Amino acid sequence: MTPELGHFALILAFVVALxxxxxxxxxxxxxxxxxxxxxxxxxxxxxxxIAFAFACLAHGFLNNDFSVAYIAHHxxxxxxxxxxxxxxWGGHEGSLLLWVLMLAGWAAAVSVSSRHLxxxxxxxxxxxxxxxxxxxxxxxxxxxxxxxxxxxAPAEGRDLNPLLQDPGLVFHPPxxxxxxxxxxxxxxxxxxxxxxxxxxxxxxxxxxPWTTAAWVFLTLGIALGSWWAxxxxxxxxxxxxxxVENASFLPWLVGTALIxxxxxxxxxxxxxxxxxxxxxxxxxxxxxxxxxxxxxVLTSVHAFATDPRRGVFILILLAIxxxxxxxxxxxxxxxxxxxxxxxxFSRETLLLMNNVLLVVAAGSVLLGxxxxxxxxxxxxxxxxxxxxxxxAVFVPIMVPLLxxxxxxxxxxxxxxxxxxxxxxxRVAAVLAVLAGIALPKLMxxxxxxxxxxCLIAVWITAxxxxxxxxxxxxxxxxxxxxxSFWGMHLAHFGLAVFVIGVTMVGGYQEExxxxxxxxxxxxxxxxxxxxxxxKEARGPNYLATVGTVELSxxxxxxxxxxxxxxxxxxxxxxxxxxxxxxxxxxxxxxxxGEPLDKPGEKTGAWSVRVYYKPxxxxxxxxxxxxxxxxxxxxxxxxxxxxxxxxxxVAETVMSKGTVAGTPA
Amino acid sequence: MKRFLIPLGxxxxxxxxxxxxxxxxxxxxxxxxxxxxxxxxxxxxxGSDKAFSPADMQGRVWLLxxxxxxxxxxxxxxxxxxAFAKSGNTPIVGLNYKDQIPDAKKWLAxxxxxxxxxxxxxxxxxxxxxxxxxxxxxxxxxKAGVIRLKHTGPVxxxxxxxxxxxxxxxxxx
Numbered sequence: 054m055t056p057e058l059g060h061f062a063l064i065l066a067f068v069v070a071l072x073x074x075x076x077x078x079x080x081x082x083x084x085x086x087x088x089x090x091x092x093x094x095x096x097x098x099x100x101x102x103i104a105f106a107f108a109c110l111a112h113g114f115l116n117n118d119f120s121v122a123y124i125a126h127h128x129x130x131x132x133x134x135x136x137x138x139x140x141x142w143g144g145h146e147g148s149l150l151l152w153v154l155m156l157a158g159w160a161a162a163v164s165v166s167s168r169h170l171x172x173x174x175x176x177x178x179x180x181x182x183x184x185x186x187x188x189x190x191x192x193x194x195x196x197x198x199x200x201x202x203x204x205x206a207p208a209e210g211r212d213l214n215p216l217l218q219d220p221g222l223v224f225h226p227p228x229x230x231x232x233x234x235x236x237x238x239x240x241x242x243x244x245x246x247x248x249x250x251x252x253x254x255x256x257x258x259x260x261x262p263w264t265t266a267a268w269v270f271l272t273l274g275i276a277l278g279s280w281w282a283x284x285x286x287x288x289x290x291x292x293x294x295x296x297v298e299n300a301s302f303l304p305w306l307v308g309t310a311l312i313x314x315x316x317x318x319x320x321x322x323x324x325x326x327x328x329x330x331x332x333x334x335x336x337x338x339x340x341x342x343x344x345x346x347x348x349x350v351l352t353s354v355h356a357f358a359t360d361p362r363r364g365v366f367i368l369i370l371l372a373i374x375x376x377x378x379x380x381x382x383x384x385x386x387x388x389x390x391x392x393x394x395x396x397x398f399s400r401e402t403l404l405l406m407n408n409v410l411l412v413v414a415a416g417s418v419l420l421g422x423x424x425x426x427x428x429x430x431x432x433x434x435x436x437x438x439x440x441x442x443x444x445a446v447f448v449p450i451m452v453p454l455l456x457x458x459x460x461x462x463x464x465x466x467x468x469x470x471x472x473x474x475x476x477x478x479r480v481a482a483v484l485a486v487l488a489g490i491a492l493p494k495l496m497x498x499x500x501x502x503x504x505x506x507c508l509i510a511v512w513i514t515a516x517x518x519x520x521x522x523x524x525x526x527x528x529x530x531x532x533x534x535x536x537s538f539w540g541m542h543l544a545h546f547g548l549a550v551f552v553i554g555v556t557m558v559g560g561y562q563e564e565x566x567x568x569x570x571x572x573x574x575x576x577x578x579x580x581x582x583x584x585x586x587x588k589e590a591r592g593p594n595y596l597a598t599v600g601t602v603e604l605s606x607x608x609x610x611x612x613x614x615x616x617x618x619x620x621x622x623x624x625x626x627x628x629x630x631x632x633x634x635x636x637x638x639x640x641x642x643x644x645x646g647e648p649l650d651k652p653g654e655k656t657g658a659w660s661v662r663v664y665y666k667p668x669x670x671x672x673x674x675x676x677x678x679x680x681x682x683x684x685x686x687x688x689x690x691x692x693x694x695x696x697x698x699x700x701x702v703a704e705t706v707m708s709k710g711t712v713a714g715t716p717a
Numbered sequence: 718m719k720r721f722l723i724p725l726g727x728x729x730x731x732x733x734x735x736x737x738x739x740x741x742x743x744x745x746x747x748x749x750x751x752x753x754x755x756x757x758x759x760x761x762x763x764g765s766d767k768a769f770s771p772a773d774m775q776g777r778v779w780l781l782x783x784x785x786x787x788x789x790x791x792x793x794x795x796x797x798x799x800a801f802a803k804s805g806n807t808p809i810v811g812l813n814y815k816d817q818i819p820d821a822k823k824w825l826a827x828x829x830x831x832x833x834x835x836x837x838x839x840x841x842x843x844x845x846x847x848x849x850x851x852x853x854x855x856x857x858x859x860k861a862g863v864i865r866l867k868h869t870g871p872v873x874x875x876x877x878x879x880x881x882x883x884x885x886x887x888x889x890x
Contacts, residue, residue: 207792330724337728344735364739372732379725386721423734430737621789 056121059109060200063150066157067101067107067190071097073160074185077176081249092179093164099186100161103154110150110199111141117712120206123199124146129212129623131594140213145347145363146199148226152343153189155227155234156182163238163263168691170259177245178238185237196363212594212623221281225274229301232271233339236304238263239311240336243329244378244580247385252325257318260332262692264315268308268633276676289564289642289664291672294443299422300342307335310411310577313404321401321466326386327408333382337375338415344371345422396468403469404447410454418489419448426637429655453554455509458545459516481519485512496561496667508558514568515550537689551675557668563667565636568649570658578665580641581605585613587645587657594621595628600659604634616661618645640666750864753783755856756846758857760836763813764822769836771862780809780881781856783844785816786824788852793872795828800806801877802831806825807885811835814852815846857881859888 073095080088110123114137119125127144128137160182167175195198242260246252278298283291290296311331317324344367391530395401421438459481463474463698489508493499524534563577567685569584576582586603598618604611613634621628631644646660750756759770771781782798784791802809811832813821819839825835839845847856848867857866866877866884 209787211788326721334724368732368735368739371735376732377729378726379728383721383725423731426738427734430734 055109055112056118056200056202059106059113059507060198062102062106062109063190063194063198063200066099066106066153066490067187067194069099069102070183070186070190071468073099074187075183076180077183077551078180078248079174081173081180082468089176092176093182095183096157096160096164096179098347099183100154100157100527103150107141107150107154110147110577111138114138114141117210118206119208119210120202120204121203122203123198123549125203125207125210126292127209127211127213129210129594131622132213132218133593135220135223136213136218137180139217142226143213143217146197147191148230149189149197149347150199151227151230152234153186153193155230156189156237159235159238159263160186163241170712174249174251175258177248178241181244182237185241185374188374192363192366195254196211196366209623212621214596214622215619215628216285218594218621219285221277223278223284225281227274228277229274232267232269232274232308233301233304233342235263235267235270236308236332236336236339238267239308239332240378242330242590244381247329247381249400250385250388252329254319254322257315257328258692261315261319261687262664262687263314264308264311264332264335264409265683265687268305268312269687271301271305272679272683275305276680277672280673283669284631286629288651289562289644289662289666291558291669294421296422297342297346298361299418300338303422304335304338304342306411306415306418307331307338310408310415311335313407313411317401317404321395323391323395323401324388324408325391326382329386330382331408331412333375334377337371338380338419340371340374382383385703396464397466398456398471399469400461400464400466402456403464406452407457407461410450410457414447414450414454418443419452421446423663452505452509455513455548457514458548462520462541462545463516476525477519481512481515484515485509487511493560496557498561500560503556503560505561506552510549510552510556513545517545517549535689537686537691539554540684540686540689541683542682543667543685544679547675547678547682549675550671550678554668554671554673554675556664558636558672561667561711562665562669564662566646566660566662569661570656570660575661577663578639578641579606580611580665582643582661582663584659584661587659590617592619594623595621597630598645600643600645600661602632604641614641614643616643616645624680635669635670638668640664640669641664750848751867753864755858755864756843758836758843758846760812760838763811763818763825764836765834765837769810769834769873771858774808774810774858775862776860778807778860778885779858780807780885781812781847781858782809783814783847783852783854784835785814785815785848785852786820790871791853792828792872793855795831797872797874797877798831799829806832807884812843812847813837814849815839815841831860844857855881855885857888 073092075093076088077092079085080091090169110121112118113121113124114128115134117124117128117137119128123144123146124140127140127147132140140147142148160179163175163178163182167178239260244255246256275298278301279291283289283294311328311334314324314328314331318328344364347363347367351552406699421442421486424438459478460474463469463477485508489504489509490499492507492511493503495501524538525531527533565571565575565577567575569575571584571586574581574583581604583603583605585603587598587600589597590597600616602614602616604614614634615634617630619628619630629644631642633643634641642664644662646662649658649660650656739753755771757771758767762769784795798809801807809832811834813835815838818839821835821837825832836843841849843856847854855868855872856864857868859865865888866881868880872881
């Protein structure tokens, strides 16, 4: 019964989405106050209905209702409760349900925290979100219904993919989806602005906190995914340029560009068309990512069962949403006036360079991701594009971008003084060069790449610190600077921390792949690992082989580590659980490979992989700082101030449409 | 006006490529075993003391279907296999993969037995030789014992009619 209720709630949500997507849009155009007023309650109702459907599916999972096909495919009675809950989004149908839940959630959030916005603007924004929701709900209902029954019900379910049975995976998809889907709000603001013709500073200011919020979730979601891959896949890597990782990274790159270009539009009224295009692009790439992951056109470790009909459906959806927005853009954008002029060297120019670099980086990642598909479509064979391409193309684009981070915030709007900036950055530059020379030496071996990484990190940090000091010297104390100032510097500092992590791991990690029998010792990065023994153990839904490895440094025993090799009972899939000793300046990482005894032998030897990973946790630490920076920026007071009365008047005049000769 | 159409134009090109991409199957990486002799093995038969080896099927076109009682997708393809077996078109040999014998027997008793026989691959070693990627999988093997097709995932009415049957008919000529 519960699954049917959930299904019914989804159908109702679809109907509500139709209302939300169509009536307020017409109302805003024709000035029907009642139709405009429908937007908010419709968005909230839709959210409640989808949340109810989601709860029904979760209820089915928690109660092992295997008469629902989706649950039978992704759960099992032996599965621990936490994973039975996270299994709700462990497969295609459920993850799409999560997608529409998030979309409705963002729309509901806009509906409750937009009291200070003009009613017609809110109506249009919610209507655009409603239109997107119509498409996705239709996708769920017609091709991917999570509530389909499987009768007769099997006694036992197939179990959740063991790779996904991990705490990191409980939070990774929701965070990532919050980010992905969150760009729909920036998108909806952009489309609403294009429809109304009001592309101005106010529009940019309304979009900014929402864009930043989505960006924060996406940043943390990607970081969680990377952290999960690091400790769960047992290869010790943190980024693989896998198509699905790229699918989440593309909207991040364009979203980062969007955040910076919105700043220009808000403060200077320029870049309007460019900003709108970026807002459309960020959400389009989120949709493209969903298409790539869900249609199975690209092979990836993430691609599970796929169905060609779904691919066709979501491609049509993509074509309508993105094609429609770009058509609207081509129609309306030529009428938008360019904003204020600015000098050749100004903060605008620097931010434009930031945007160009980020977009070029996104373009090169997109090309690398789609290249196998293009080649196949042109009948030129099958191939795959791997990390060498991405590293060779991506890193050179990032270097000038990272150097710009140190300069941009210093430059004035409109007209910046090159001499003044050079003078203010002199000390930071000297420190950066010194760091580039000295830090790699301290770590052991000097190389150009590690020197460059250290130089960039210190450059960003030092120039940020000097700017903060300058600001404080102007008086007024910590409170005088707005939250967005602190947010920006914190995020940039996060970037520096991240660069240190990437540089140190790339330059100084050590790994060994060895045969070890109990009693054997191997050393890596100044640490010794002694295999003490290997024994069998049993988990809730798996059998495990657990190794005990004694970690010591300079003859002093630090701790025992327990890498595991698990075999999940329901799928007999072997999984590696690495043992990691995490530290501020380094991780040591042990994972079990395969038993090496031939039949008849009893040495108990295994292949064992040990890693020494300096500063690797800084990679994710940096991401956390970036995310916190975003949160600070969002909290800036100016986003909470009500629209100035002049704007309100302008809006009422606009919405009356043809009122002629109103005295200004 | 024209330059504002550039993003739309680029997007249209992208959609065309994605649409072509959809018609291809990235998993359709030609199986290394395709057009190679089926790996030899000798395994006990489910519910009998006799052994089975692919050589026993020499001179006939046959299907090797990898299945297990714990596999939910096998349940999905099973009615199609049962109906196909009734047509008597082509013998299907089951490879019971990493399964418990009582469970496997009960499964066949409950849902019907489309197989002329099922070989028991309890530890999955034969599966490794055949490159079993996920259960269910179906192989079409010709009269000379050469693998002519590997179908990954459940056999559907569609794939049976458009992929497997035409090939079997051609091989039987």
